[in-house]
Amino acid sequence: MKALICPSLGTAETLAVLxxxxxxxxxxxxxxxxxxxxxxxxxxxIIEGKYQLKPAPxxxxxxxxxGRIVKLGAEARGFELGDRVMGWSGYGAARERVAVxxxxxxxxxxxxxLDKAAGLSVAxxxxxxxxxxxAELKAGESVVVLGASGGVGLAAVEIxxxxxxxxxxxxxxxxKLAFAREHGAAETINYKQExxxxxxxxxxxxxxxxVVYDPVGGALAEPALRxxxxxxxYLVIGFASGEIPRPPLNLVLLKGCDIRGVYWGxxxxxxPEANRDNLSQLLEWAGDRRLSVHIHAKxxxxxxxxxxxxxxRRETLGKTLLELNARL
Ligand SMILES: NC(=O)c1ccc[n+]([C@@H]2O[C@H](COP(=O)([O-])OP(=O)(O)OC[C@H]3O[C@@H](n4cnc5c(N)ncnc54)[C@H](OP(=O)(O)O)[C@@H]3O)[C@@H](O)[C@H]2O)c1
Numbered sequence: 001m002k003a004l005i006c007p008s009l010g011t012a013e014t015l016a017v018l019x020x021x022x023x024x025x026x027x028x029x030x031x032x033x034x035x036x037x038x039x040x041x042x043x044x045x046i047i048e049g050k051y052q053l054k055p056a057p058x059x060x061x062x063x064x065x066x067g068r069i070v071k072l073g074a075e076a077r078g079f080e081l082g083d084r085v086m087g088w089s090g091y092g093a094a095r096e097r098v099a100v101x102x103x104x105x106x107x108x109x110x111x112x113x114l115d116k117a118a119g120l121s122v123a124x125x126x127x128x129x130x131x132x133x134x135a136e137l138k139a140g141e142s143v144v145v146l147g148a149s150g151g152v153g154l155a156a157v158e159i160x161x162x163x164x165x166x167x168x169x170x171x172x173x174x175x176k177l178a179f180a181r182e183h184g185a186a187e188t189i190n191y192k193q194e195x196x197x198x199x200x201x202x203x204x205x206x207x208x209x210x211v212v213y214d215p216v217g218g219a220l221a222e223p224a225l226r227x228x229x230x231x232x233x234y235l236v237i238g239f240a241s242g243e244i245p246r247p248p249l250n251l252v253l254l255k256g257c258d259i260r261g262v263y264w265g266x267x268x269x270x271x272p273e274a275n276r277d278n279l280s281q282l283l284e285w286a287g288d289r290r291l292s293v294h295i296h297a298k299x300x301x302x303x304x305x306x307x308x309x310x311x312x313r314r315e316t317l318g319k320t321l322l323e324l325n326a327r328l
Contacts, residue, residue, distance in 0.1 A: 003095030004304050004322070007058050009049040012308035015061070017301050023099035024071070030079055030102055031071035035328040036118035036298070036321045037062035037093040040151055041240055044312050046091055053265070055091050062093030066108060066118035068328050076102055084108040084328075088121040090265060094301070094322050103272060106279050109287050114328060116293040119151070119319030120282055124291065126237065126264035127155040128278045130213065131163060133267070134260045135233045139164025141210035144200065144227070146220050148185060149176035152237055154318045156213045157184050158291045165211070168203060170196065170220075172314070179317050183292055197223035204229070208255075213237060221245030225252075225259075232257040294318030298326075 003020045025031050043061040045051035066086040069079055079085070079102060087105040092098060108117040131137040143160045147153040148169030160167040161184030169185030171177050177188035189199045200209060200223075208229035214221060218241030225234055225247050232255060239245075252259060268275045285291045296316040299307040300323055310316050 001096040002301060003060050004062070004301055005058050005060060006047045009047065009057060011048065012044070012305055012312070015047065015304055015308070017304070020095065023097055025073040025076070025099050026101070027073040027075040028102055029073045029099050030069045030076060030085075030105060031097050031099050032065065032067040032085060032087065032105070033070045033097055033328060034065045034067040034093060034095065034324040035114040035326060036067075036323055037065045037095075038119040038122070039094075039307055039311060039320045039322065040064075040122055041238070041311055043091075044308060053090050060092045060094045062095075062322065063090055064088045064118060064121040065093035065098065066114040067325070070097065078102065079105065079107075084110070084114060084117075086114075086117040086121055088125070088268070094304070094324075096324055104268075106276065106283070109283060111287045112283065115295060115298065115321060115326070116286060118321055119293050119295065120286055121279070122264065123151040123155040123319065124159065124282050124286075124293065125268070125275065125279060126152055126262060127159050127213075128282055129264050129267050129275070130156070130235050130237060130262040131159055131211075132278065133271075133274060134262050135211045135235055137163055137165055137211055140166070142166045142168060142204055143211045143213060144168045144170060144209050144224060145180075145185070145213045146170050146191070146216045146224065147240060148180040148188070149317050150215065150240070151316070151319055152215045153213075154180070154183060154294060155291075159285075160184070160213075161186075162285055162290050168200070168209070176317065183294070191220060195223075196220060197226055200224075200227040208232060211235065216240050217245050218243035219245075222247050225257075228255050228257045230256050234259045236261045292318070296320050298323045
Protein backbone atom coordinates (compact mmCIF):
# COMPACT_ATOMS: atom_id res chain seq x y z
CA MET A 1 0.00 0.00 0.00
CA LYS A 2 1.01 3.63 -0.51
CA ALA A 3 2.12 5.91 2.32
CA LEU A 4 3.51 9.41 2.60
CA ILE A 5 6.79 8.89 4.42
CA CYS A 6 9.12 11.22 6.29
CA PRO A 7 12.38 9.24 5.79
CA SER A 8 14.53 11.62 7.88
CA LEU A 9 13.82 14.84 9.78
CA GLY A 10 13.71 17.86 7.46
CA THR A 11 11.46 20.13 5.43
CA ALA A 12 8.50 18.94 3.28
CA GLU A 13 11.01 18.49 0.41
CA THR A 14 12.20 15.29 2.09
CA LEU A 15 8.75 13.63 2.10
CA ALA A 16 8.09 10.86 -0.42
CA VAL A 17 5.22 8.52 -1.40
CA LEU A 18 6.50 4.96 -0.92
CA UNK A 19 5.17 1.39 -0.87
CA UNK A 20 4.99 0.04 2.68
CA UNK A 21 3.74 -3.11 4.39
CA UNK A 22 0.05 -3.55 5.24
CA UNK A 23 -0.67 -2.97 8.96
CA UNK A 24 -2.14 -5.69 11.20
CA UNK A 25 -4.38 -4.71 14.13
CA UNK A 26 -3.32 -5.30 17.75
CA UNK A 27 -5.91 -7.01 20.01
CA UNK A 28 -7.77 -3.75 20.83
CA UNK A 29 -7.10 -2.04 17.52
CA UNK A 30 -8.77 -1.59 14.14
CA UNK A 31 -7.27 -1.15 10.70
CA UNK A 32 -8.98 1.75 8.95
CA UNK A 33 -9.01 2.21 5.17
CA UNK A 34 -8.32 5.94 5.08
CA UNK A 35 -10.64 8.16 3.03
CA UNK A 36 -9.00 11.46 4.00
CA UNK A 37 -6.13 12.40 6.31
CA UNK A 38 -6.14 15.97 7.60
CA UNK A 39 -2.99 18.04 8.01
CA UNK A 40 -2.48 20.61 10.75
CA UNK A 41 0.13 23.28 11.31
CA UNK A 42 1.96 20.90 13.65
CA UNK A 43 2.62 18.53 10.72
CA UNK A 44 5.03 21.15 9.36
CA UNK A 45 6.88 21.00 12.70
CA ILE A 46 6.73 17.24 13.38
CA ILE A 47 8.58 16.39 10.14
CA GLU A 48 11.41 18.70 11.24
CA GLY A 49 11.57 17.31 14.78
CA LYS A 50 10.42 20.69 16.16
CA TYR A 51 7.12 19.58 17.74
CA GLN A 52 6.53 18.27 21.26
CA LEU A 53 5.67 14.85 19.77
CA LYS A 54 8.89 13.46 18.22
CA PRO A 55 8.38 10.17 16.31
CA ALA A 56 11.54 8.53 14.98
CA PRO A 57 11.76 8.39 11.16
CA UNK A 58 10.60 6.74 9.03
CA UNK A 59 7.00 7.73 9.85
CA UNK A 60 3.95 9.18 8.12
CA UNK A 61 2.64 12.64 9.06
CA UNK A 62 -1.13 13.22 9.45
CA UNK A 63 -2.61 13.44 12.95
CA UNK A 64 -6.28 12.76 12.10
CA UNK A 65 -8.30 10.89 9.50
CA UNK A 66 -11.62 9.39 8.44
CA GLY A 67 -12.47 6.13 6.70
CA ARG A 68 -13.95 2.64 7.09
CA ILE A 69 -12.88 -0.24 9.33
CA VAL A 70 -11.43 -3.12 7.29
CA LYS A 71 -9.87 -5.28 10.04
CA LEU A 72 -10.54 -5.73 13.75
CA GLY A 73 -8.28 -7.10 16.51
CA ALA A 74 -9.26 -10.21 18.49
CA GLU A 75 -10.47 -8.20 21.54
CA ALA A 76 -12.16 -5.39 19.60
CA ARG A 77 -15.64 -4.45 20.92
CA GLY A 78 -18.11 -1.74 19.89
CA PHE A 79 -17.06 -1.53 16.23
CA GLU A 80 -17.89 -3.66 13.16
CA LEU A 81 -16.17 -4.19 9.82
CA GLY A 82 -17.35 -1.50 7.40
CA ASP A 83 -18.12 1.10 10.11
CA ARG A 84 -17.57 4.74 9.07
CA VAL A 85 -15.17 6.29 11.60
CA MET A 86 -12.98 9.27 12.30
CA GLY A 87 -9.96 9.22 14.53
CA TRP A 88 -6.81 10.89 15.77
CA SER A 89 -3.38 9.32 15.81
CA GLY A 90 -0.94 12.15 16.58
CA TYR A 91 0.91 11.20 13.36
CA GLY A 92 0.87 8.31 10.90
CA ALA A 93 -2.48 8.80 9.11
CA ALA A 94 -1.20 9.84 5.67
CA ARG A 95 -1.33 6.29 4.30
CA GLU A 96 -3.91 4.05 2.65
CA ARG A 97 -4.53 1.96 5.76
CA VAL A 98 -3.68 2.68 9.38
CA ALA A 99 -3.85 0.57 12.57
CA VAL A 100 -5.20 2.53 15.57
CA UNK A 101 -6.42 1.76 19.10
CA UNK A 102 -10.24 1.68 19.28
CA UNK A 103 -10.03 4.32 22.02
CA UNK A 104 -9.00 6.79 19.32
CA UNK A 105 -11.96 6.14 17.00
CA UNK A 106 -15.55 7.40 16.95
CA UNK A 107 -18.43 6.54 14.64
CA UNK A 108 -19.36 9.11 11.99
CA UNK A 109 -23.11 9.54 11.40
CA UNK A 110 -24.33 9.02 7.80
CA UNK A 111 -25.39 12.67 7.50
CA UNK A 112 -21.77 13.86 7.84
CA UNK A 113 -19.34 13.44 4.91
CA LEU A 114 -16.06 11.63 5.56
CA ASP A 115 -14.22 14.70 4.19
CA LYS A 116 -15.64 16.97 6.92
CA ALA A 117 -15.19 14.24 9.54
CA ALA A 118 -11.44 13.90 8.77
CA GLY A 119 -10.78 17.41 10.06
CA LEU A 120 -13.10 17.41 13.06
CA SER A 121 -10.97 15.67 15.73
CA VAL A 122 -7.93 17.85 16.34
CA ALA A 123 -8.85 21.50 15.67
CA UNK A 124 -12.47 21.27 16.79
CA UNK A 125 -11.67 18.79 19.59
CA UNK A 126 -8.99 21.15 20.91
CA UNK A 127 -11.33 24.11 20.76
CA UNK A 128 -14.37 22.58 22.43
CA UNK A 129 -12.04 21.34 25.19
CA UNK A 130 -10.54 24.84 25.45
CA UNK A 131 -13.93 26.52 25.77
CA UNK A 132 -15.73 23.92 27.88
CA UNK A 133 -13.19 22.47 30.31
CA UNK A 134 -10.53 25.23 30.36
CA ALA A 135 -12.29 28.60 29.85
CA GLU A 136 -15.71 27.52 31.17
CA LEU A 137 -17.15 29.82 28.51
CA LYS A 138 -20.68 31.13 29.11
CA ALA A 139 -23.24 32.44 26.62
CA GLY A 140 -23.04 36.22 26.34
CA GLU A 141 -19.29 36.40 27.10
CA SER A 142 -16.85 37.93 24.61
CA VAL A 143 -14.11 35.82 22.99
CA VAL A 144 -11.17 37.19 21.03
CA VAL A 145 -9.79 34.67 18.51
CA LEU A 146 -6.31 35.26 17.07
CA GLY A 147 -5.50 33.62 13.70
CA ALA A 148 -9.27 33.41 13.21
CA SER A 149 -9.22 31.86 9.73
CA GLY A 150 -6.77 29.01 10.39
CA GLY A 151 -7.61 25.45 11.48
CA VAL A 152 -8.10 25.96 15.22
CA GLY A 153 -8.95 29.65 14.73
CA LEU A 154 -11.95 28.92 12.50
CA ALA A 155 -13.03 26.20 14.93
CA ALA A 156 -12.93 28.80 17.74
CA VAL A 157 -15.00 31.29 15.74
CA GLU A 158 -17.61 28.64 14.94
CA ILE A 159 -17.78 26.91 18.32
CA UNK A 160 -17.70 30.24 20.17
CA UNK A 161 -20.67 31.47 18.14
CA UNK A 162 -22.60 28.20 18.62
CA UNK A 163 -22.00 28.44 22.40
CA UNK A 164 -23.57 31.92 22.37
CA UNK A 165 -20.41 34.00 22.79
CA UNK A 166 -19.72 37.33 21.08
CA UNK A 167 -16.76 36.42 18.87
CA UNK A 168 -14.16 39.00 17.83
CA UNK A 169 -12.13 37.41 15.02
CA UNK A 170 -8.59 38.73 14.46
CA UNK A 171 -6.38 37.94 11.46
CA UNK A 172 -3.74 39.35 9.12
CA UNK A 173 -5.81 40.18 6.01
CA UNK A 174 -9.24 41.50 5.10
CA UNK A 175 -10.03 38.34 3.11
CA LYS A 176 -9.36 36.22 6.19
CA LEU A 177 -11.56 38.54 8.27
CA ALA A 178 -14.42 38.35 5.77
CA PHE A 179 -14.12 34.56 6.01
CA ALA A 180 -14.27 34.73 9.83
CA ARG A 181 -17.38 36.94 9.66
CA GLU A 182 -19.07 34.46 7.27
CA HIS A 183 -18.48 31.77 9.92
CA GLY A 184 -19.80 33.57 12.97
CA ALA A 185 -17.47 36.42 14.03
CA ALA A 186 -19.58 39.39 15.17
CA GLU A 187 -16.64 41.80 14.85
CA THR A 188 -13.18 41.62 13.31
CA ILE A 189 -9.74 43.22 13.69
CA ASN A 190 -6.92 43.23 11.12
CA TYR A 191 -3.90 42.99 13.42
CA LYS A 192 -1.48 43.66 10.60
CA GLN A 193 -2.98 47.10 10.01
CA GLU A 194 -4.74 48.01 13.27
CA UNK A 195 -3.59 48.31 16.88
CA UNK A 196 -5.04 45.23 18.59
CA UNK A 197 -5.20 46.80 22.07
CA UNK A 198 -6.87 50.04 20.88
CA UNK A 199 -9.43 48.24 18.72
CA UNK A 200 -10.31 45.84 21.55
CA UNK A 201 -10.80 48.88 23.82
CA UNK A 202 -13.16 50.37 21.21
CA UNK A 203 -15.13 47.14 20.97
CA UNK A 204 -15.35 46.14 24.63
CA UNK A 205 -15.05 49.49 26.45
CA UNK A 206 -13.82 49.69 30.04
CA UNK A 207 -14.94 46.13 30.77
CA UNK A 208 -12.48 44.29 28.51
CA UNK A 209 -12.63 40.81 27.00
CA UNK A 210 -13.73 37.67 28.85
CA VAL A 211 -11.68 35.08 26.93
CA VAL A 212 -8.64 35.23 24.60
CA TYR A 213 -8.04 32.20 22.34
CA ASP A 214 -4.40 32.35 21.18
CA PRO A 215 -2.92 29.85 18.68
CA VAL A 216 -0.41 32.45 17.36
CA GLY A 217 1.67 33.80 20.27
CA GLY A 218 4.51 36.24 19.54
CA ALA A 219 3.90 39.99 19.63
CA LEU A 220 0.09 39.67 19.76
CA ALA A 221 0.04 38.02 23.17
CA GLU A 222 0.78 40.99 25.40
CA PRO A 223 -1.79 43.42 23.90
CA ALA A 224 -4.36 40.60 24.01
CA LEU A 225 -3.58 39.86 27.69
CA ARG A 226 -3.77 43.59 28.50
CA UNK A 227 -7.28 43.62 27.00
CA UNK A 228 -8.70 41.00 29.37
CA UNK A 229 -11.55 41.81 31.73
CA UNK A 230 -11.45 41.22 35.50
CA UNK A 231 -11.37 37.42 35.97
CA UNK A 232 -10.78 36.97 32.23
CA UNK A 233 -9.21 33.76 30.88
CA TYR A 234 -6.28 33.63 28.43
CA LEU A 235 -6.15 30.31 26.55
CA VAL A 236 -2.66 29.26 25.42
CA ILE A 237 -3.28 27.14 22.31
CA GLY A 238 -0.07 27.38 20.27
CA PHE A 239 2.68 29.46 18.76
CA ALA A 240 2.17 29.56 14.98
CA SER A 241 4.20 32.81 14.84
CA GLY A 242 7.23 30.77 15.94
CA GLU A 243 7.67 32.85 19.12
CA ILE A 244 6.66 31.77 22.64
CA PRO A 245 5.52 34.95 24.41
CA ARG A 246 6.77 35.88 27.91
CA PRO A 247 4.11 38.24 29.25
CA PRO A 248 4.67 40.31 32.41
CA LEU A 249 2.93 38.47 35.26
CA ASN A 250 1.93 41.70 37.02
CA LEU A 251 -0.87 41.89 34.42
CA VAL A 252 -2.29 38.62 35.74
CA LEU A 253 -2.26 40.00 39.28
CA LEU A 254 -3.84 43.33 38.33
CA LYS A 255 -6.68 41.74 36.38
CA GLY A 256 -7.35 38.83 38.72
CA CYS A 257 -7.21 36.83 35.48
CA ASP A 258 -6.00 33.34 34.55
CA ILE A 259 -3.60 32.09 31.90
CA ARG A 260 -4.82 28.58 31.11
CA GLY A 261 -2.94 26.00 29.07
CA VAL A 262 -4.73 23.80 26.56
CA TYR A 263 -3.15 20.48 25.53
CA TRP A 264 -5.76 18.40 23.73
CA GLY A 265 -3.57 15.32 23.11
CA UNK A 266 -2.88 14.95 26.85
CA UNK A 267 -6.55 15.63 27.67
CA UNK A 268 -7.68 12.77 25.37
CA UNK A 269 -5.35 10.37 27.23
CA UNK A 270 -6.14 11.57 30.76
CA UNK A 271 -9.88 12.28 30.39
CA PRO A 272 -11.12 9.97 27.62
CA GLU A 273 -14.79 10.11 28.69
CA ALA A 274 -14.90 13.92 28.70
CA ASN A 275 -13.24 13.89 25.28
CA ARG A 276 -15.85 11.44 23.91
CA ASP A 277 -18.63 13.71 25.20
CA ASN A 278 -16.99 16.65 23.47
CA LEU A 279 -16.63 14.73 20.20
CA SER A 280 -20.27 13.58 20.22
CA GLN A 281 -21.32 17.20 20.67
CA LEU A 282 -19.13 18.19 17.71
CA LEU A 283 -20.56 15.40 15.54
CA GLU A 284 -24.08 16.58 16.37
CA TRP A 285 -23.31 20.23 15.59
CA ALA A 286 -21.43 19.30 12.38
CA GLY A 287 -24.25 16.95 11.30
CA ASP A 288 -26.73 19.81 11.86
CA ARG A 289 -24.42 22.06 9.79
CA ARG A 290 -23.92 24.43 12.69
CA LEU A 291 -20.18 23.89 12.18
CA SER A 292 -18.85 24.20 8.63
CA VAL A 293 -15.52 22.34 9.10
CA HIS A 294 -14.53 24.34 6.03
CA ILE A 295 -12.10 22.51 3.71
CA HIS A 296 -9.42 24.73 2.23
CA ALA A 297 -8.41 22.09 -0.34
CA LYS A 298 -8.15 18.35 -0.95
CA UNK A 299 -4.76 17.25 -2.28
CA UNK A 300 -3.90 13.84 -3.75
CA UNK A 301 -1.15 12.02 -1.84
CA UNK A 302 1.29 12.83 -4.66
CA UNK A 303 0.48 16.55 -4.25
CA UNK A 304 1.59 16.56 -0.60
CA UNK A 305 4.21 19.26 -1.18
CA UNK A 306 1.57 21.73 -2.31
CA UNK A 307 -0.44 21.00 0.84
CA UNK A 308 2.55 21.59 3.15
CA UNK A 309 3.52 24.74 1.21
CA UNK A 310 0.01 26.20 1.56
CA UNK A 311 0.12 25.73 5.35
CA UNK A 312 3.65 27.12 5.67
CA ARG A 313 2.80 30.15 3.49
CA ARG A 314 -0.10 30.97 5.88
CA GLU A 315 -2.59 30.66 3.00
CA THR A 316 -5.02 28.03 4.25
CA LEU A 317 -8.57 28.81 5.37
CA GLY A 318 -9.85 26.04 7.64
CA LYS A 319 -8.73 22.47 7.05
CA THR A 320 -6.23 20.96 4.58
CA LEU A 321 -6.90 17.36 3.49
CA LEU A 322 -4.92 14.61 1.79
CA GLU A 323 -7.24 12.43 -0.28
CA LEU A 324 -6.50 8.69 -0.03
CA ASN A 325 -9.77 7.07 -1.10
CA ALA A 326 -12.65 9.54 -1.56
CA ARG A 327 -15.03 6.75 -2.72
CA LEU A 328 -15.38 5.15 0.70
N1 LIG B 1 -2.91 23.08 22.28
C1 LIG B 1 -3.34 22.11 21.52
O1 LIG B 1 -3.80 21.06 22.00
C2 LIG B 1 -3.29 22.32 20.03
C3 LIG B 1 -4.03 21.51 19.16
C4 LIG B 1 -3.98 21.80 17.78
C5 LIG B 1 -3.18 22.84 17.32
N2 LIG B 1 -2.44 23.58 18.21
C6 LIG B 1 -1.57 24.68 17.75
O2 LIG B 1 -2.35 25.73 17.21
C7 LIG B 1 -1.54 26.47 16.29
C8 LIG B 1 -2.33 26.67 15.00
O3 LIG B 1 -2.55 25.41 14.36
P1 LIG B 1 -3.46 25.28 13.04
O4 LIG B 1 -3.35 23.87 12.58
O5 LIG B 1 -4.77 25.89 13.26
O6 LIG B 1 -2.61 26.20 12.04
P2 LIG B 1 -3.06 26.98 10.72
O7 LIG B 1 -4.31 26.43 10.17
O8 LIG B 1 -1.83 27.02 9.87
O9 LIG B 1 -3.37 28.45 11.29
C9 LIG B 1 -2.39 29.18 11.95
C10 LIG B 1 -2.74 30.67 11.86
O10 LIG B 1 -1.73 31.37 12.59
C11 LIG B 1 -1.47 32.61 11.99
N3 LIG B 1 -0.02 32.83 11.87
C12 LIG B 1 0.65 33.87 12.41
N4 LIG B 1 1.95 33.78 12.15
C13 LIG B 1 2.12 32.67 11.41
C14 LIG B 1 3.27 32.07 10.83
N5 LIG B 1 4.50 32.62 10.97
N6 LIG B 1 3.09 30.94 10.11
C15 LIG B 1 1.87 30.36 10.00
N7 LIG B 1 0.75 30.90 10.54
C16 LIG B 1 0.88 32.05 11.24
C17 LIG B 1 -2.13 32.60 10.61
O11 LIG B 1 -3.19 33.56 10.65
P3 LIG B 1 -2.95 35.08 10.23
O12 LIG B 1 -2.28 35.08 8.89
O13 LIG B 1 -4.32 35.61 10.20
O14 LIG B 1 -2.09 35.67 11.33
C18 LIG B 1 -2.71 31.20 10.45
O15 LIG B 1 -4.02 31.24 9.91
C19 LIG B 1 -0.24 25.67 16.11
O16 LIG B 1 0.77 26.27 16.89
C20 LIG B 1 -0.59 24.30 16.65
O17 LIG B 1 0.54 23.60 17.13
C21 LIG B 1 -2.49 23.33 19.54
